[in-house]
Amino acid sequence: xxxxxxIDIKETIFSAxxxxxxxxxxxxxxxxxxxxxxxASPGAGKTSLxxxxxxxxxxxxxxxxxEGDLDSIVDAEKVVQKNIPAxxxxxxxxxxxxxxxxxxxxxxxxxxxxxxxxxENIGNLVCPASFDIGEHAKVMITSVPEGDDKVLxxxxxxxxxxxxxxxxxxxxxxxxxxxxxxRTNVHNLNPSMQIIPLSCRTGDNFDKxxxxxxxxxxxxxx
Amino acid sequence: MHELSLTKSILSxxxxxxxxxxxxxxxxxxxxVGILRDLEPEWIRRYFRYISKGTIAxxxxxxxxxxxxxxxxxxxxxQFGLELTQVIGREVLCPQCGKHDYELVTGMxxxxxxxxxx
Numbered sequence: 001x002x003x004x005x006x007i008d009i010k011e012t013i014f015s016a017x018x019x020x021x022x023x024x025x026x027x028x029x030x031x032x033x034x035x036x037x038x039x040a041s042p043g044a045g046k047t048s049l050x051x052x053x054x055x056x057x058x059x060x061x062x063x064x065x066x067e068g069d070l071d072s073i074v075d076a077e078k079v080v081q082k083n084i085p086a087x088x089x090x091x092x093x094x095x096x097x098x099x100x101x102x103x104x105x106x107x108x109x110x111x112x113x114x115x116x117x118x119x120e121n122i123g124n125l126v127c128p129a130s131f132d133i134g135e136h137a138k139v140m141i142t143s144v145p146e147g148d149d150k151v152l153x154x155x156x157x158x159x160x161x162x163x164x165x166x167x168x169x170x171x172x173x174x175x176x177x178x179x180x181x182x183r184t185n186v187h188n189l190n191p192s193m194q195i196i197p198l199s200c201r202t203g204d205n206f207d208k209x210x211x212x213x214x215x216x217x218x219x220x221x222x
Numbered sequence: 223m224h225e226l227s228l229t230k231s232i233l234s235x236x237x238x239x240x241x242x243x244x245x246x247x248x249x250x251x252x253x254x255v256g257i258l259r260d261l262e263p264e265w266i267r268r269y270f271r272y273i274s275k276g277t278i279a280x281x282x283x284x285x286x287x288x289x290x291x292x293x294x295x296x297x298x299x300x301q302f303g304l305e306l307t308q309v310i311g312r313e314v315l316c317p318q319c320g321k322h323d324y325e326l327v328t329g330m331x332x333x334x335x336x337x338x339x340x
Binding site for chain 2: 010155188191192
């Protein structure tokens with residue numbers, strides 16, 4: 001007669017990726033590099049933000065970009081035009097980046113001569129939220145034309161990110177977009193989330209983003 | 223979300239532990255999944271029935287315990303539950319000290335809690 005027994009496991013389903021991400025974080029620390037993970041729906045402004053951030057900070061920090069977004073082959077060229085090293089990940093249509101993919105991308109970069117890496121994740125507010133890529137900061141972008149009702153649709157994303165950029169505020173006032181309501185809802189799920197409304201197009205409030213990013217980077221860099 | 227790849231991970235973890243323990247079969251797999259994951263247990267079960275055919279976990283029942291949203295106040299350490307409906311609307315405050323300074327402690331997890339084998 002076979003014996004029935006219970007076996008405790010208590011492992012997160014993401015444990016293999018989490019371990020790989022921890023290793024990646026150690027690798028970045030060894031080379032004294034700060035890395036941020038940028039996530040958003042397609043069209044929210046990831047690439048615009050990256051290009052403008054490069055303009056603001058490339059004289060002060062040695063920056064590289066890892067492009068994971070499917071339609072960003074063109075965008076990788078825009079980054080390269082600014083004389084910034086860029087690695088285009090070929091993910092074969094994946095819906096998120098994971099730690100192994102980003103680790104492979106870092107093999108293409110000279111980490112000893114970099115201070116700041118921006119990873120442009122796949123345009124998707126669902127899957128990337130669950131995959132740690134060894135970053136020091138998770139940043140998400142939502143934009144005014146997308147509407148203000150995304151918090152309960154993508155609760156994991158809003159919960160795990162350190163900063164929320166609300167882009168395209170040049171579209172305000174918009175009767176369909178309640179910025180203060182969005183702030184309250186976001187903070188109900190994630191009280192410590194930094195919320196920065198801005199416009200990549202006009203530059204409005206962009207300096208607040210740069211200030212936040214620099215502060216986050218300085219905490220990591222020695 | 224990609225239920226199929228999650229289900230494959232569940233199967234491979236269950237197989238690993240079952241084989242290590244010398245078991246003949248897996249009777250049940252217990253998952254603990256936070257409410258924010260918005261998981262549909264029926265889909266996990268369907269995928270699981272399909273991919274587990276011919277494996278040690280072919281007969282396993284997949285049981286999902288849904289964890290509610292629980293917050294821990296950073297000011298007074300009080301733990302309190304949060305309904306999804308409370309996220310939209312008024313500012314949520316700690317019921318003990320009234321501050322708005324807390325972190326989620328449960329509600330986002332996706333854990334393979336254990337298996338029953340024979």
